Amino acid sequence: MPDLANRGPLGQKTGKPGPKPRKALPKVSKKRAAYLASAERRKAKKHMARVARMGCLVCGRRPVEVHHATIPHDDMLVLPLCPPHHRREFGPGAYHYSPQAFCEAHGSVDDMLKRVEAALITR
Secondary structure (H helix, E strand, O other), X not given: OOOOOOOOOOOOOXXXXXXXXXXXXXXXOHHHXXXXXXXXXXXXXXXXXXXXXXXXXXXXXXXXXXEEOOOOOOOOOEEEEOHHHHOHHHXXXXXXXXXXXXXXHHOOHHHHHHHHHHHHHHO
């Protein structure tokens, strides 16, 4: 039976196949699983929680996001930054917008890590 445009049935579709099936998430490696269960990881989580209770290094605002200061990420080397000073979408004053400009304005990452360490010692 034709449709309103006097065309017959379309039949089997040909052309590009649908979306590819998603791959399963990779299993956690033995090394990673051992780290996640280690005392080192528990210590790092406590440290990040203490840093998260601090105010932003730049403006003192709360709440903060914990920014990993090194690559590869080390959970003991983190900075407390409020979202406007951390996320790219907030513009030129944010770390992820321009790390170089951020460091020129607020000091090197090493200096900021020293400030965090000093603040945690005085608490």
